[in-house]
Amino acid sequence: MALARPTWLLLLTDRLLQAPRRILSVRGPEEALPVVRIPRALQRRQAQRRSGCQSTKRPVLVRPGPLLVSARRPELNQPARLTLGRWECATLASRGWRHRRAHGDYFSIERAQRDMPALRHLSSHDSFADLGLEPRVLRALHDAAPEVVRPTSVQSRTIPPLLRGHNLLCAAETGSGKTLSYILPLLQRILDRPVLDIHRVPAPRGLVLVPSRELAEQVQAVAQSLGSSLGLQVQELGGGHGMRKIRLQLSKQPSAHVLVATPGALWKALKSQLMSLEQLSFMVLDEADTLLDESFLDLVDNILEKSHIAQDPADLEDPFNPKAQLVLVGATFPEGVSYLLSKVGSPGSLTTITTSQLHCIMPHVRQTFLRLKGAEKVAELLQILKQHDKEEKPAASGTVLVFCNSSSTINWLGYILDDHKIKHLRLQGQMPASMRAGIFQCFQKGCQDILLCTDIASRGLDSTHVELVVNYDFPLTLQDYIHRAGRVGRLGSQVPGAVVSFVTHPWDVSLVQKIELAARRRRSLPGLASSVGEPLPQEA
Ligand SMILES: Nc1ncnc2c1ncn2[C@@H]1O[C@H](COP(=O)(O)OP(=O)(O)OP(=O)(O)O)[C@@H](O)[C@H]1O
Numbered sequence: 001m002a003l004a005r006p007t008w009l010l011l012l013t014d015r016l017l018q019a020p021r022r023i024l025s026v027r028g029p030e031e032a033l034p035v036v037r038i039p040r041a042l043q044r045r046q047a048q049r050r051s052g053c054q055s056t057k058r059p060v061l062v063r064p065g066p067l068l069v070s071a072r073r074p075e076l077n078q079p080a081r082l083t084l085g086r087w088e089c090a091t092l093a094s095r096g097w098r099h100r101r102a103h104g105d106y107f108s109i110e111r112a113q114r115d116m117p118a119l120r121h122l123s124s125h126d127s128f129a130d131l132g133l134e135p136r137v138l139r140a141l142h143d144a145a146p147e148v149v150r151p152t153s154v155q156s157r158t159i160p161p162l163l164r165g166h167n168l169l170c171a172a173e174t175g176s177g178k179t180l181s182y183i184l185p186l187l188q189r190i191l192d193r194p195v196l197d198i199h200r201v202p203a204p205r206g207l208v209l210v211p212s213r214e215l216a217e218q219v220q221a222v223a224q225s226l227g228s229s230l231g232l233q234v235q236e237l238g239g240g241h242g243m244r245k246i247r248l249q250l251s252k253q254p255s256a257h258v259l260v261a262t263p264g265a266l267w268k269a270l271k272s273q274l275m276s277l278e279q280l281s282f283m284v285l286d287e288a289d290t291l292l293d294e295s296f297l298d299l300v301d302n303i304l305e306k307s308h309i310a311q312d313p314a315d316l317e318d319p320f321n322p323k324a325q326l327v328l329v330g331a332t333f334p335e336g337v338s339y340l341l342s343k344v345g346s347p348g349s350l351t352t353i354t355t356s357q358l359h360c361i362m363p364h365v366r367q368t369f370l371r372l373k374g375a376e377k378v379a380e381l382l383q384i385l386k387q388h389d390k391e392e393k394p395a396a397s398g399t400v401l402v403f404c405n406s407s408s409t410i411n412w413l414g415y416i417l418d419d420h421k422i423k424h425l426r427l428q429g430q431m432p433a434s435m436r437a438g439i440f441q442c443f444q445k446g447c448q449d450i451l452l453c454t455d456i457a458s459r460g461l462d463s464t465h466v467e468l469v470v471n472y473d474f475p476l477t478l479q480d481y482i483h484r485a486g487r488v489g490r491l492g493s494q495v496p497g498a499v500v501s502f503v504t505h506p507w508d509v510s511l512v513q514k515i516e517l518a519a520r521r522r523r524s525l526p527g528l529a530s531s532v533g534e535p536l537p538q539e540a
Pocket residue numbers: 145147148149150151152155172173174175176177178179180330331459460461462464486490491492
């Protein structure tokens with residue numbers, strides 16, 4: 001914006017410009033002479049003004065048609081038909097967002113397609129029966145989830161090799177149906193294998209390790225709904241409890257066939273010899289990148305030591321020395337994933353399944369970024385929530401997830417929402433286990449429309465009724481952004497979702513620029529493995 005210059009300054013500069021290249025004095029020759037130099041840009045502007053010339057800026061051309069990126073400044077829009085080349089530079093809408101003058105700016109990555117990528121490229125002839133599942137498993141699937149008729153692309157590619165006994169790494173975008181892609185083969189494989197002998201302690205034949213107790217509850221519910229009609233019991237063992245509770249939980253179903261557990265709780269049970277993994281024939285690490293990061297790696301390492309992982313399908317055939325098939329599942333895998341995989345087994349023994357949209361910005365969900373001052377965030381959130389409350393929606397749909405980076409922000413924001421009489425639920429890691437239990441299920445059932453949560457609700461939790469994700473605090477990593485945004489636009493979502501992110505800090509801006517560039521180029525986000533199955537670097 002041009003600032004109004006006082007008239008005296010204009011007159012002075014006009015005078016000075018009469019002799020543009022000379023050193024100009026404004027005092028007598030006897031005094032010390034201050035030197036005034038006229039900047040060239042100002043000289044040019046003044047010359048233009050005098051000659052009545054128009055600005056040389058080209059007028060902004062806003063072409064009609066759908067957009068891939070729409071910005072507050074229309075000259076930064078990108079039409080949907082245009083994709084930026086890999087090495088091509090573009091002026092980003094978020095360029096200059098580190099400066100405080102950018103406050104109030106915004107842009108959106110628009111919805112480029114209606115269907116989620118997992119459902120594309122499927123013909124109506126695809127069926128679960130073609131994947132090698134037995135009729136009894138198909139019946140169980142039909143009884144438990146009649147809406148699941150056609151397999152998604154990740155299910156079509158994952159189920160057959162798992163049924164053949166391969167160790168597998170499945171990397172596919174959020175909400176694409178990864179849970180069924182490992183649960184169905186798990187149930188069929190353990191049905192096929194006889195029980196060897198009676199153990200003194202519970203000895204599950206299938207194990208699913210997950211990073212949070214909410215996810216353990218969810219996977220247990222899916223597996224149990226399928227297992228019931230197959231005569232299989234599925235038990236959940238969530239973390240945050242003492243030994244007494246773990247003992248009690250295990251004594252409820254001592255002969256459960258499948259265990260869904262968090263690493264901490266399982267390791268406590270194994271250490272106290274309340275459980276054995278000797279009968280294990282199928283082991284899954286769901287959200288594998290989290291389970292292999294520093295916070296869980298030691299526990300997972302210990303658990304893997306107690307399980308006998310097969311190196312290839314032939315190892316599974318020996319009835320006297322049972323070994324377990326290993327499956328790693330996730331929606332994000334950081335660069336250097338091969339190094340992490342080498343810690344759980346030989347990466348060469350893993351069949352790798354990845355999808356084309358892995359680590360990409362979801363093309364079917366509108367994602368908006370607002371550059372705000374920290375002090376404006378509360379007002380903006382209240383406005384979004386009040387606006388959302390006014391809209392008419394069917395029951396248990398159109399709910400909102402608000403993500404913050406810390407438990408203290410959740411508590412503080414919760415009090416503010418209470419003050420404004422906005423009903424909501426809160427879920428954060430510092431809550432005692434007893435308080436935390438059941439909150440996400442309650443939100444899933446539609447008891448409340450709004451859930452304030454930290455990243456413990458961002459991974460794996462199914463939320464097909466969520467309409468809006470608000471990143472009140474911008475996530476700290478691109479992985480977290482992918483997982484949070486992945487709570488909308490899921491398979492079976494009842495409403496087309498949207499994501500709104502508040503951008504306040506300079507480090508937020510760096511991530512936003514990476515997201516915007518990846519979206520404009522329609523490429524995967526940087527810093528995440530482009531090829532999950534890449535070979536390990538050779539040791540020197
Ligand atoms: N073949 C299918 N047809 C229709 N709906 C399906 C199918 N497979 C799974 N679903 C549904 O899709 C939703 C998402 O599935 P799921 O939770 O397994 O996704 P995910 O890939 O594990 O996601 P995340 O990466 O977030 O963990 C669930 O509600 C599930 O019931």
